[in-house]
Each structure stands twice: as structure tokens, then as C-alpha cells.
Amino acid sequence: MQIPLVSPSPCLPLFHSRPAVCYWAAALLAMFATSIPAADFPPADRLPSRPELPDPLVLLDGARVTSREAWEAKRKPELKALFQHYMYGRLPPTPTRQTYTELFRDEKALGGKATLSEVRINFEQPSLSHPVYVLFAVPNNVKRPPVFVGMNFCGNHTLLGDSRIHLPDIWCRNTCPGVVNERATDKGRGGQTDVWNIDLIIDRGCALACFYSGDIDPDTPDMTDGVGPAFYRPGQSTPEPDDAGTIMLWAWGFHRVVDFLEQSAKDQIDPRRIAVVGHSRNGKTALVAGAFDERIAVVIPLQSGCGGAAPSRTTDTRAESVRQINTSFPHWFCGNFKKFYDPVPPQVDARGKTVPPRREVVNQFSEKTNRLPFDQHCLIALCASRPVLLPNADEDLWANPSGQFEMLKAAAPVYKLLGAEALAENAKPEINQLIDSRLGYFLRPGKHAMARADWEIFLTYCDKFFR
Ligand code: GTR
Numbered sequence: 001m002q003i004p005l006v007s008p009s010p011c012l013p014l015f016h017s018r019p020a021v022c023y024w025a026a027a028l029l030a031m032f033a034t035s036i037p038a039a040d041f042p043p044a045d046r047l048p049s050r051p052e053l054p055d056p057l058v059l060l061d062g063a064r065v066t067s068r069e070a071w072e073a074k075r076k077p078e079l080k081a082l083f084q085h086y087m088y089g090r091l092p093p094t095p096t097r098q099t100y101t102e103l104f105r106d107e108k109a110l111g112g113k114a115t116l117s118e119v120r121i122n123f124e125q126p127s128l129s130h131p132v133y134v135l136f137a138v139p140n141n142v143k144r145p146p147v148f149v150g151m152n153f154c155g156n157h158t159l160l161g162d163s164r165i166h167l168p169d170i171w172c173r174n175t176c177p178g179v180v181n182e183r184a185t186d187k188g189r190g191g192q193t194d195v196w197n198i199d200l201i202i203d204r205g206c207a208l209a210c211f212y213s214g215d216i217d218p219d220t221p222d223m224t225d226g227v228g229p230a231f232y233r234p235g236q237s238t239p240e241p242d243d244a245g246t247i248m249l250w251a252w253g254f255h256r257v258v259d260f261l262e263q264s265a266k267d268q269i270d271p272r273r274i275a276v277v278g279h280s281r282n283g284k285t286a287l288v289a290g291a292f293d294e295r296i297a298v299v300i301p302l303q304s305g306c307g308g309a310a311p312s313r314t315t316d317t318r319a320e321s322v323r324q325i326n327t328s329f330p331h332w333f334c335g336n337f338k339k340f341y342d343p344v345p346p347q348v349d350a351r352g353k354t355v356p357p358r359r360e361v362v363n364q365f366s367e368k369t370n371r372l373p374f375d376q377h378c379l380i381a382l383c384a385s386r387p388v389l390l391p392n393a394d395e396d397l398w399a400n401p402s403g404q405f406e407m408l409k410a411a412a413p414v415y416k417l418l419g420a421e422a423l424a425e426n427a428k429p430e431i432n433q434l435i436d437s438r439l440g441y442f443l444r445p446g447k448h449a450m451a452r453a454d455w456e457i458f459l460t461y462c463d464k465f466f467r
Helices: 024-033 068-088 198-203 246-264 281-291 322-328 335-340 376-381 401-417 452-466
Strands: 097-108 114-125 132-139 147-152 207-212 274-279 298-302 388-393 439-444
Touching: 068 246, 068 281, 068 335, 068 376, 068 401, 097 246, 114 246, 132 198, 132 246, 147 246, 147 281, 198 207, 198 452, 207 246, 246 274, 246 281, 274 281, 274 452, 281 298, 281 376, 298 452, 322 335, 376 401, 388 401, 388 452, 401 439, 439 452
Parallel strands: 147 207, 147 274, 274 298, 298 388, 388 439
Antiparallel strands: 097 114, 114 132, 132 207
């Protein structure tokens, strides 16, 4: 089976520390993604309430899409515009100028098996105060291998115990290895080796390009500490209701790493074989990144749950809801998304201190997700006909593994319309049975985590499409 080939990039070859000179094509694509005027969309409370899943092949005006051309020209841009307006916020434009600086390069890393380097992406236009660091590991015995692009929770230095890797000098979460008072320390080096498993990826003949989410936007409710404000209008100081939330900003970060691979590393890896991967909130992001960028050939959101591959219209009370996710993580989605549930008022404890609301309290407020003009099957469908694997864990009911399978089923008509293999099974498989069709699924035993066993599945799935 062949993977879909992206159209050849019109960009000139770029080398380290040279400015990117050819973003016009990507900028045009980005404009196309938002070409439906969002101002035409009604406010959430004027949308019709419908408990059933919106048909991915029916336009907002009720017209049915029956051809590839109509999908590409009408429904796909409409869905992109709807997701941006009501849920994730607008994808910021591609920078007009970014440069790449290699910070170190070791051609004999991992016992001689790999070339390890770290590259800093500098944003010059618009000028962003913070660069993105990409840890890049490429097997030495494979010519132009496929590459996984991943976003990590804790910093590149946690992937390998190597003192040359950049230590973040910005906010890091206190639960990450070696973090003291929200700052990374040397003690964290190599603390997540068994999450990213670079040795396994290299042994299986693939490369990894990994970056820290905090380089794009720290995972805090403060929207001023990341790249977001660089894209505000003159005079704007807070996000508009459809400005990008943190997940959309992170997805933009994935795209910048894809730029690097295409423009500066295309002799080292094959830019037609790029897979994106992330766990949980980073999995939600990987799915959004794939849906909005066709240079990405395979999409793997691991245990991505609500706001990722799980339905917003869920009746499963064990699974995270739209109201719960917005209450716990108000910064992940755009302002308009908060209109799809009744807000939970601030909770104050006996001493008058504001505290996070308890789950029982959050559950007392109603959901209005039936008004969403899409559900998450439409986000999966935006990847059509590229392979999308949804790996899950059987004890991770919060991420709604069964609901995610239903989303694959509901996305399948779009794959079929495009003449692609869709979902090979109609029922959720038993534990440890990989469904390796273009719409793929896997359920392993255990809890919410990314571990070596998950990578074995990612690699096996990708082998089928990348071979
Ligand atoms: C959970 C959250 C999920 C998921 C997860 C994670 O607490 O409710 O939506 O994103 O965190 O990222 O680990």
C-alpha cells in the first residue's frame, strides 16, 4: 500500500541559518483554510440542537457532498473554518521568515546507530521572542527514513541523558522529572527515555523530531506567555473569542517542525513520510495538526480523549466532557467553545480561597454540545484519506476508547467517498488486536500513559504505510 504523496514543495532548498524565502505557498494554503468567512457563523445559542452526529458529507446549508471535488472545494474548507471558529480558534499564519540553527551534531550517537542533533527554529517575521528547539535523531543505516514528529510535555532534555541537549529556560510543569519551582534542572536529563524510546525508533529504521510544547505556549491559563499575542491585531491585548487556544497554537508548532524537515532536513529524512504523534493533550494537538496540514502523512493521537478523537456529544459519564475539560483547562480551546456548556462559577473554600471545582460540582452544570455543528469524527475526516491510528488503553475510560471507535466509524464515509480503504472492522476490537486499516484502532491493557509498547504499535502501523 502506498501513502498519499504530498505535492512537491515549490520552496527552494534551505540550509541552516539561511532565511526561509518561500512561504507564499503555505501562506496561500493557510488562507484557503480560513476562506469561509467565520463572521457568517451564528452564535452558539442560535445553532440547532441535534443529538445525532452531524453528517460529515452534508454542508451547513443542507446540500449533500457526493464527489471528491465537492469535498475538497466545499466541505473540507467549511469544516476547517467551523472547527477554528467554534472550538480551537484560528490557526495562526505561517511565518514569512524563519531560520534554523544547528546547535550540535553527533554522527555517532546511540552507540553509532544514529545521528543526533538539536536545531533551533528562530522566528524572524513575525518576530517571536521564543525559539523552538527540535531534537532530531536519524538512523545511520537507512537512507532518507520516515520520521515521527512528536511534542513532549517536559523538554527535549528528558528524552536522553545527554548534557548537550537544551534545557528549557521557561516554564515547566512541576510534575516533570527534575523540575524545581517550574524550572527545568539537569536532574531531569533522560527522565523520559522510556516515554519516547528513541533507541527503538532508530532500531526500527525511523527518525524522530521532537519539540517541547512550552516553547510554543506554556501549558498555563496565561495566554500572554506563548506565541499567541504575536498574531494579535495592533492594539489587541487579550484573545478574541475565535483567537487560537493553546491546542491550536501547539498544532501551529507541529507545522513549524514540518517546515524544518521539508526545508532544511530533506536530505536526511523523507518529507513525504512524516507521522505526527502525541499523548493525551499532545495527542489532541497531533490530530489537529494532521487535520490542518496535508504534508503530514500519518496521524497518531494516543489516548487523546475529549477535544481530540473522542466525541463531544458523549453520554458516557466515565469519560471527560466538554464542560469538564474547559473547566480544568480553560486555555486549551477558544472563547467560543465555552458557549457549549453552562459555565461553572468560581468555587471558594472555607477560608475564602478560590479552588478548582470538584468533579461532582462540575457535573451539575449542563452541556450544550448538541449544538456543535460538527463532532470529532469530522476532525478525523479532515485527515482523509491519510492513515489515522487511534491507540487507547482499556483502563483509560476518561479518554473514552469506545467513543473514539465510534468516531472512526462516523469518519469512514469520507474515506470511502475518496476511494480509500476506511475502517476494516465494524466492532471495537479485543485487547491487543491492531486494526491497521487507514482508519486504525488499537486497545492495549493498562492505564493512561505513553510507553514502549505503544511505540511498538505506532511503528508496526506506520511500517504498513511507509514501506
Ligand atoms: C487530563 C485531561 C485530559 C488529557 C490529560 C493529559 O487530565 O483531562 O483531557 O488531556 O489530562 O494531557 O494528560
